[in-house]
Each structure stands twice: as structure tokens, then as C-alpha cells.
Amino acid sequence: MKTASPPQSTAPSAAPQPPSPSQGGTKGAVEGTATWALSDRIGLAICWALGLLFCAIAVAIVVYLFIKGISYLDISMLTTPASAGFSQAESGGFSDALIGTLIVAVLAISIALPTGVATAIWLVEYGRPAALARITESTIEAIAGIPSIVLALFGTVIFSSTALGFLSRSSEGVVFGRSFFAASAMLSLVALPLIVASTREGLNAIPRHVREASYAVGKTKAATVRRILLPSSRPQVATGAMLGLGRIIGDTAIIIVLLGATQNFAPVEEAPFPLDYLRGAGTTLTNFVYEASPTGNLNQPEKAYAAAFVLLLMVLVLNGAVDIVHRRARKVGTWSH
């Protein structure tokens, strides 16, 4: 493309070049790599290639699960519990596992979210005594590093104690120690470090003078946290909660060890309605996928794909929800630094 060239000079090199190469939709001038050293150009190429590779992997997983999942998924699977049967047609669906996942997610996040946010607020806004804050910090980091199967084992010790018998099935003084309560409590530890880290990040991003502006009109620290700091860090809290939820619904080790990993709900008969299920053993989608996969006891891989697809959908919905929170926050704006 050529613009009307002003006949001003015989030396064309002196005329400023219009930024014509960047017509690919990018705004502003794009820096050319022609002047770069060879090693830099190779580095850039590797970055590009790796980026594309990971995109491809992610897309492949999603597309594969979509195709497999949709072809095997039957709405009846979502509504019928698993049952014993000789063929896949007779063995029911995974409604118990689906509900189990929801129960575990709700219980665990309702423990982890308030605890995590409160911990982050204390660490960032109070942080005294300093020694205790340091210990808390490294403890949370340590929890983040503990494999969930280790947490699960530790959970069996705790929840099998007689004092906590009311959280699971117990008979004649022997505590079973496996229940939705037990699994959720331990799963909340899996999500906690993510929520703490994310909330801290959000709080730290708020300039100090904003806090002072609130104190300077006579507000207490508590009011400042509640009305200014927490609303401002809502996107980060949401991100942390989403990451935590992802870990909770994706965890298998704790479910197998602490939820009993039965095929169906196993409510405790003597307890009143919601408690009988929560104190009883159960299953979740991850456990169902494991059991239904070729290595599991059920060996019905088609249902495993269907369940995995449902699991994936849940994660995608969570991602979308966090996106909405972030978009809302952008509408409110932020401070210039």
C-alpha cells in the first residue's frame, strides 16, 4: 500500500517511514526483531513455540474430553446413582458422586474461605506479634507443600479420635473417622494456602495512603478492612477461592482415604436429615472417575469420560465466574501509583 508521497526530497531515506508492517491488528508500533542478536531471536522463537505447545495441549484435553464426554454422557447418568450390575447399562450413573462433589466443595470452601481471608487480613494488616506472623506464614507455606495423601493420613488419626466421633459414624466407642465432614475439613487445608496467598496479594496491591485516607476520616482499622480493603481485593479473593475450589473438587487422595470412597452415600441412620449424610461416607466425581477408569474396580471407561467431562465443565464454570468478578472490578477502577 502506498500513500500519496510528498515530493519533497530526492533522498527517500530521510523521510520518516510510516509504521506499515504492523497491520496485523496490533495497536502501536511493533518492535522488529531484525536488529536482535541471533540468540535472542532463537529465544523468542522457543517462547513462541512453547506457548503454542501448551495452548495445543490444553485445547487437546478439552476437545478430547468434550467429544468423548458428550458422546457417552447421558442425562440419566446425572440422576441415577451407581448400582451393582453386570453391564454398563445396568450399573447406573453417578448422581451420588456428583452430589458428593458439590457437598465436599461447599463444605470445604466454607471452611477455607473465611479462615484464609481472615488469616491474610491478619498477616497483612496486623501482623503482630511479628514472630507469630512469621510462624503462621511459614506454616501456611508448609501446608501448601504437603501432599494431600499425607494430609489424608493425618486426618484419619484426628477424626478417628473419640472426641470427634460426632463427625462420623461410630459404634460401640469405635470411631469410623470417614465422612463428608472429615474429608471437607482436610480438603479445606488444601485450598487454604491458595486463598491466603491470593488475598494477601490483593491487600498488598492497595496503596498505603488509601488505608491512611480511611483512618484520616476517623475510621477504625476494622471498618477500613471491611468497607475498603476487602471490597478492593474481591477479585483476588475470588481467584483464590476459585483455585482452591479447583483443588478441592480435583483432589482424590483425601476422598479415598477420608470419605470412605463408597459407591453410594452411606448415611448414618441415627442422625437427623442433613447430618446423616454429612456424617456418613460417600463418593465424589474424582473417585468415580478413578474407580470407573480401566485401573479401577468398576472398569467402565465410558462413564469415566462422562464424569470427567462433568468435572471439567464445573471447573470451566468457576473460571467464568472469576472472570465476571474481575470484569466488575475493572469497572470500579483502581488507583494510579
Place this chain on the structure above:
Amino acid sequence: MEPLTSPPPIRRLQLDDPAPATEAAPPASTSSNGDAPQQSGFIAAKRSVGAPQFSIRRMEIDQVSVFYGEKEAVKTVSLPVRQGEVLSLIGPSGCGKTTLLRSLNRLTELTTHARLTGRILLDDVDIKLIEPTLLRRRVTMVFQQPNPFPMSVFDNIAYVLREQGSRRQRKKTLEPAVLSALDRAGLLEEVKDNLDHPALKLSGGQQQRLCIARALAAEPEVLLLDEPCSALDPKSTQVIEDLIVKLRDDVAVVIVTHNLQQAYRIADHVAFMYLGDLVEYNSATALFGSPREKRTQEYVSGAFG
């Protein structure tokens, strides 16, 4: 927590009558009778204000020193803060002017290793005896960076008006006070059609005026301004300067500024600080026109700083 031993502080609820007739006449100025406009060799800036109509002593800084650990940031400074006047603190960076300003509403206490000696009186009551949140409603502050809260324009003001612990008042009950605060900060005309607009989406100058409105909403006796225009363009600066001059009858204004012209334009009294010392305190015309101290002379003529 110290019990309140002093009588309850005087709270003016309405500012409609800016000059309470009951107040005593301004005390004869301590050192400066130099309000007579002396012709200064100083910069071509114009004083945008006349001499104050009246002045009432609201705060008294009495032999105040502030230490950050071992470092003495403010060294035995004594100053009066008067309603009806604008007091400007000037001086090079790190001379302690912001620290002094922040100690007036006990914001320095938020810094863990800060320590203050001496007395600061607000209406003859030592501010150490006033509960900090109460004090900070009477001595409010505007910061260098515009920092509205991440909520609507209305809620920014309402946040200040809502009492802690009590039930959240309805929007309707708060509306008159919100509008009046916005009006006094000269922002009402621009935002009245959309009070639900996110405050952080206003322009920088509007944001800063919102911060002033917020500070005024608490009906303070003293307004502290920490370089309020340093992040703003000249036009917004002018708007805010005009506003500050208008406010001086309602509240005692203390402004920290790096901008000497600004101090000359709007201040009635100027305190020049250098390395924590109060070098010179005088009326603006006298301090810029015929400084008594050599260091002041050098600073205002641009020799250092």
C-alpha cells in the same frame, strides 16, 4: 486506653455560620505584623487572596519533636494553626513537614517506631487525650495521591458520614449532607447527575476534589493537605487552590507544598522547615518578601532545595 479526663471536645455541627461571634478576637500576632504588603523581589506570582478577615486559634503545636527510631524528623517545633487562615509548610524534601502534618491527627502513630514529644492542642485539649478516631474526624486529611475509595461518588462521602457501629443509614437520610460536602468542594455541579459514578473513574482533579469533599464531610475543624496538587495538572491545581482559599473561613487549613509559588499564592502564614528545624514562621508576604533568615532567603530564591 486512657480515660477521657478532659471535658468533651467542642463539636460544631453546622458550619453555616463561619464566624462565631462568641470567639475572642484573634490574638495579637506573635511575631509578624508584616501583613502589610511589602513589595517582594520574589517571583511574579500573584497573591490570590487578601488578608484574612479574622483568625481563631484552633491548634497549637507546642515544642513538638517527632522521632523515627533514633532519627529526629521534627525538632522542637512550635506553631499556631488558625481558622480563617491558610498555613503553609514549605521546605526541601525530607525536612519533616509531612511528618509534622501527620502528627496533627496522630497518623504518625501508625508508624510503629515513631515517637512524639511535646504537646499538640486542639481547642486547648491535648490531642493525646482525644480518642484517635474522634480526633481524625475533627482534623481530617487529604493526601498527595488522589485516593477515592473504590466505590461510587456518593458512597465515598457516605462512608465518612456513617457512624461506626450504628446501623447503616438509608441513602435518603444521608443525601443532604453528601450533596453539601460535594458542593463545598466545588464538585457538585460536575457529578450531581451521576452520583453512582465510580469515583476512581473521575479525572485526577475531580478525584482530588472528591477527597477534599470527603475530608469536609466529617465537618472538621482543621483540614490537613499534604501536597494535594503535586499529582495534578495546572488547571486542576488552580481549581483546588481557589477552593482552599474559599475554605479557610470554615476550617483551619494547613497545607504542605513543594511549590513555592503555590505557597505564595494561597497561604496567609508560611513556615519554612529545614532538616527538621522550623527556620522561619511569618506571613507569606513577609517570608517571601523579606526573609529574616539566610537559609529562608536562599531557599525561596531557589539557591537550594
